[in-house]
Amino acid sequence: MKYRALITGATGFVGGYTAEYLHAAGWHVSAIVRSTSRCDLLPPTVRDHVQFYDADQMPLSEIVGAAAPDVVFHLATYYTTVHSPEEIDTLISSNVTFGTKLLDAMAQNSVRNFVYARSSWQHYHGDGYEPVNLYAASKEAFDAMVRFYESAYDLHTIRLTLFDTYGENDRRNKLLAVLPTLAAQGKRLALSGGEQQVDFVHVKDAARAFCLAGEYLAQGRTELCGSYVISSGHTVSLRELVRRYEDLLGVDFPVDWGAKPYRAREVMMPWRGGRILPGWERTYKELM
Amino acid sequence: MKYRALITGATGFVGGYTAEYLHAAGWHVSAIVRSTSRCDLLPPTVRDHVQFYDADQMPLSEIVGAAAPDVVFHLATYYTTVHSPEEIDTLISSNVTFGTKLLDAMAQNSVRNFVYARSSWQHYHGDGYEPVNLYAASKEAFDAMVRFYESAYDLHTIRLTLFDTYGENDRRNKLLAVLPTLAAQGKRLALSGGEQQVDFVHVKDAARAFCLAGEYLAQGRTELCGSYVISSGHTVSLRELVRRYEDLLGVDFPVDWGAKPYRAREVMMPWRGGRILPGWERTYKELM
Numbered sequence: 001m002k003y004r005a006l007i008t009g010a011t012g013f014v015g016g017y018t019a020e021y022l023h024a025a026g027w028h029v030s031a032i033v034r035s036t037s038r039c040d041l042l043p044p045t046v047r048d049h050v051q052f053y054d055a056d057q058m059p060l061s062e063i064v065g066a067a068a069p070d071v072v073f074h075l076a077t078y079y080t081t082v083h084s085p086e087e088i089d090t091l092i093s094s095n096v097t098f099g100t101k102l103l104d105a106m107a108q109n110s111v112r113n114f115v116y117a118r119s120s121w122q123h124y125h126g127d128g129y130e131p132v133n134l135y136a137a138s139k140e141a142f143d144a145m146v147r148f149y150e151s152a153y154d155l156h157t158i159r160l161t162l163f164d165t166y167g168e169n170d171r172r173n174k175l176l177a178v179l180p181t182l183a184a185q186g187k188r189l190a191l192s193g194g195e196q197q198v199d200f201v202h203v204k205d206a207a208r209a210f211c212l213a214g215e216y217l218a219q220g221r222t223e224l225c226g227s228y229v230i231s232s233g234h235t236v237s238l239r240e241l242v243r244r245y246e247d248l249l250g251v252d253f254p255v256d257w258g259a260k261p262y263r264a265r266e267v268m269m270p271w272r273g274g275r276i277l278p279g280w281e282r283t284y285k286e287l288m
Numbered sequence: 289m290k291y292r293a294l295i296t297g298a299t300g301f302v303g304g305y306t307a308e309y310l311h312a313a314g315w316h317v318s319a320i321v322r323s324t325s326r327c328d329l330l331p332p333t334v335r336d337h338v339q340f341y342d343a344d345q346m347p348l349s350e351i352v353g354a355a356a357p358d359v360v361f362h363l364a365t366y367y368t369t370v371h372s373p374e375e376i377d378t379l380i381s382s383n384v385t386f387g388t389k390l391l392d393a394m395a396q397n398s399v400r401n402f403v404y405a406r407s408s409w410q411h412y413h414g415d416g417y418e419p420v421n422l423y424a425a426s427k428e429a430f431d432a433m434v435r436f437y438e439s440a441y442d443l444h445t446i447r448l449t450l451f452d453t454y455g456e457n458d459r460r461n462k463l464l465a466v467l468p469t470l471a472a473q474g475k476r477l478a479l480s481g482g483e484q485q486v487d488f489v490h491v492k493d494a495a496r497a498f499c500l501a502g503e504y505l506a507q508g509r510t511e512l513c514g515s516y517v518i519s520s521g522h523t524v525s526l527r528e529l530v531r532r533y534e535d536l537l538g539v540d541f542p543v544d545w546g547a548k549p550y551r552a553r554e555v556m557m558p559w560r561g562g563r564i565l566p567g568w569e570r571t572y573k574e575l576m
């Protein structure tokens with residue numbers, strides 16, 4: 001039985017690996033992209049086997065109808081650490097409105113299985129909701145919209161809460177992605193004290209969690225609906241993580257620790273709650 | 289001491305009465321309106337004493353700076369009972385994005401007192417969050433955005449949860465507002481069985497709750513920050529409510545009870561949780 005996936009965010013980091021993993025696992029994969037999405041940057045294994053639908057050219061209800069997915073994987077997101085006032089429209093339209101329209105299109109087509117990504121930053125202090133930044137608030141706002149479709153249309157949902165991810169071909173402006181480049185260029189990087197604890201999972205492990213969640217829903221295992229964390233289960237300091245990364249790559253990274261202050265609302269200890277999706281465990285444990 | 293209010297939704301039903309009440313209570317009242325807002329429909333007491341700012345002509349940060357409010361009252365909302373797909377953009381931009389931009393403008397101007405309206409329909413079944421409709425979900429989504437400004441900017445917030453309201457000059461398409469008109473025209477109205485329980489508060493009592501909440505915040509009584517309900521404290525069936533309304537007005541309303549089925553997700557019993565704002569009680573008890 002070959003399941004059909006419809007994915008958003010396939011041109012992003014975790015979404016790209018998820019699309020690749022789904023294809024490798026035998027799923028038929030369709031992707032919703034924007035006219036501005038850089039599909040050309042996708043690995044050929046994804047690019048050549050995914051059916052792309054341009055949301056700027058075709059209504060979402062028609063896309064969902066044409067793709068006829070068993071499961072919709074929603075990983076598209078607009079990320080900003082510290083928002084500017086000018087970003088509020090884009091932040092909410094990307095992280096709340098687009099996903100709501102996708103859910104509405106699913107309801108119109110009686111598509112009921114939904115896997116999507118939340119952020120550990122929705123839990124600044126403990127298990128309750130407290131957002132680190134406006135990005136995290138917009139993710140919680142979307143959770144509120146999802147709840148309507150669960151209640152009114154019997155949507156089956158698995159929510160996967162992402163912490164930090166790393167891996168090859170990371171085009172995001174993330175520390176582990178830029179350090180090797182800076183080292184190769186001989187440039188130094190000024191960072192904070194590095195005592196903040198972090199929780200990194202390899203992107204391929206994260207992608208496997210999304211795929212597994214989709215499989216459960218496609219198999220009708222609705223008892224597994226709910227929230228899970230894509231977490232290593234422990235933390236290390238950022239400084240220790242970079243030291244291990246140096247060992248792993250056999251490179252010295254030119255970091256000036258303590259040269260910058262910690263950010264306002266720096267997350268010194270990531271959320272330690274949540275539960276792991278049954279059947280998922282990490283394969284990549286070289287960093288933590 | 290004359291406090292300064294900045295209000296949204298002043299051309300709406302509860303917002304209009306709140307603006308009027310604030311003015312009568314000695315507040316200096318400014319209002320954020322849209323180019324399309326019907327300010328001409330406001331009662332002269334409001335229209336002539338409120339300073340209007342057009343959000344389509346002036347950035348919100350400048351409006352908040354110019355109005356220099358002690359308290360911002362956010363009552364603007366876009367209401368739809370059963371949304372159409374085409375309404376999703378307007379629903380979210382009105383109920384989530386606009387309010388978020390308002391909060392951001394407050395943060396930029398160090399304005400920290402915020403009173404706003406939630407909906408009892410965010411509690412379809414019990415105290416937890418479960419939205420009756422997508423409108424209620426969008427209100428909960430806004431709650432999630434507010435939480436960020438409370439946490440990051442020490443915003444002081446009083447949330448007032450509205451049930452049903454009634455009173456003179458109600459231009460909303462609500463049962464108690466249209467019944468007298470239909471009766472005068474000799475038209476009959478087909479309704480559901482009327483056994484759904486309802487909780488109505490007179491709009492002047494509701495307006496007084498908003499004003500009182502603002503006074504508390506302006507006085508620095510931050511211990512009162514939190515959520516309160518604008519509830520009569522009990523319920524009656526819709527059929528009984530209409531009977532009492534007939535008695536009150538001395539009119540027979542031409543209603544065909546049971547001629548229509550109950551709506552999908554009809555609220556048969558409104559939320560019975562929450563607490564009343566200290567110091568507030570109803571004056572109008574003629575209907576329930």
